[in-house]
Amino acid sequence: MKARNPRNRVILEPVLASASMRRLDAILRTVAEKEVTVTLVGETGSGKEVLARRVHELSARRGAPFVPINCAAIPESLFESELFGHEKGAFTGADSLMRGKVEAASGGTLFLDEIGDMPLQAQAKLLRFLESRRFMRVGGTAKVNVDVRLVCATLQPLEDLVKAGQFRADLYYRIQGVVLRVPPLRERPADLVPLIEQFLVERASKHGVKPPRFTRAAFAALRAHSWPGNVRELRNLVELMCLLRQAKVVRLHDLPLPIRGELRADPAPAEVLEVSLAEPLDDTIDKILRAAVELERGNRSRAARRLGVGLRTIQRRLGAQA
Numbered sequence: 493m494k495a496r497n498p499r500n501r502v503i504l505e506p507v508l509a510s511a512s513m514r515r516l517d518a519i520l521r522t523v524a525e526k527e528v529t530v531t532l533v534g535e536t537g538s539g540k541e542v543l544a545r546r547v548h549e550l551s552a553r554r555g556a557p558f559v560p561i562n563c564a565a566i567p568e569s570l571f572e573s574e575l576f577g578h579e580k581g582a583f584t585g586a587d588s589l590m591r592g593k594v595e596a597a598s599g600g601t602l603f604l605d606e607i608g609d610m611p612l613q614a615q616a617k618l619l620r621f622l623e624s625r626r627f628m629r630v631g632g633t634a635k636v637n638v639d640v641r642l643v644c645a646t647l648q649p650l651e652d653l654v655k656a657g658q659f660r661a662d663l664y665y666r667i668q669g670v671v672l673r674v675p676p677l678r679e680r681p682a683d684l685v686p687l688i689e690q691f692l693v694e695r696a697s698k699h700g701v702k703p704p705r706f707t708r709a710a711f712a713a714l715r716a717h718s719w720p721g722n723v724r725e726l727r728n729l730v731e732l733m734c735l736l737r738q739a740k741v742v743r744l745h746d747l748p749l750p751i752r753g754e755l756r757a758d759p760a761p762a763e764v765l766e767v768s769l770a771e772p773l774d775d776t777i778d779k780i781l782r783a784a785v786e787l788e789r790g791n792r793s794r795a796a797r798r799l800g801v802g803l804r805t806i807q808r809r810l811g812a813q814a
């Protein structure tokens with residue numbers, strides 16, 4: 493499904509084709525309308541931010557802002573003002589009033605990405621805000637009321653971080669709403685083809701090029717790969733192939749080594765056929781015909797077109813055999 497954003501760029505819906513992602517989406521749809529806090533746990537690149545945005549888009553808050561904060565990227569000393577803003581003159585360098593992310597998300601959704609990396613001091617401030625829904629800007633005296641919905645993401649389960657003393661137990665229980673595991677890409681092979689198709693369209697149009705096609709051997713390598721970087725790794729690969737192999741064919745040897753390396757038995761690229769002049773010509777012709785039929789997955793008409801021969805030639809020479 494396609495939608496258009498205000499700048500008229502095509503925005504594609506996330507791919508949720510596999511059974512596990514469809515189940516996850518069904519839960520997201522149910523909880524989106526509720527005000528419950530959603531925490532998404534999953535490996536890097538598995539789509540946590542995509543799904544956090546989806547919760548927002550499926551909720552009644554969709555017209556209000558979705559504001560992400562990457563908790564791993566903010567220095568500890570700046571955390572409080574990043575979250576809650578500061579008044580003019582609150583500290584050296586604070587030469588004007590700055591509204592924080594919490595205020596920016598007013599009426600909408602605040603996405604706390606990598607919440608496990610939030611410094612303990614900031615966790616205490618966040619807890620106080622969640623309990624009262626009120627906060628003070630740094631250097632301020634007046635309380636500000638804000639209505640936000642919280643969605644969190646974490647690589648590691650938060651209970652592990654609580655046990656390790658890196659996450660406050662009281663905050664953990666306060667945000668403990670619905671915890672959803674986002675499966676890694678290797679556990680949902682049914683998403684691979686639709687993701688590749690979507691990224692080919694999206695990346696090729698972004699770069700203004702024609703998308704390439706993958707040979708069967710190259711495709712087998714993509715299937716065999718374990719995708720430690722998950723959907724992000726796949727998207728980057730497709731983008732690279734769009735740039736390097738535009739409108740051409742991606743063969744096994746065009747793929748980066750980590751991806752083609754995991755395929756144990758290298759199937760010979762189907763289009764390259766070993767023929768020998770020592771063989772009788774009849775055998776060689778049959779071999780070429782059979783290879784073309786195999787390449788076209790048994791479709792003899794397409795095999796004939798590929799070779800520029802009549803379909804009857806194939807029927808006559810190969811008979812009923814494939």
Ligand SMILES: Nc1ncnc2c1ncn2[C@@H]1O[C@H](COP(=O)(O)OP(=O)(O)OP(=O)(O)O)[C@@H](O)[C@H]1O
Pocket residue numbers: 505506507508534535536537538539540541542543647690723724727
């Ligand atoms: N289901 C999906 N359909 C389409 N694109 C997806 C899907 N899941 C992820 N992506 C794409 O993959 C990339 C990584 O996704 P995202 O940023 O949501 O991952 P993440 O889990 O937040 O990763 P990290 O832990 O590294 O922050 C993005 O470019 C995103 O658009």
Ligand SMILES: [Mg+2]
Pocket residue numbers: 540541605645
């Ligand atoms: Mg993320």
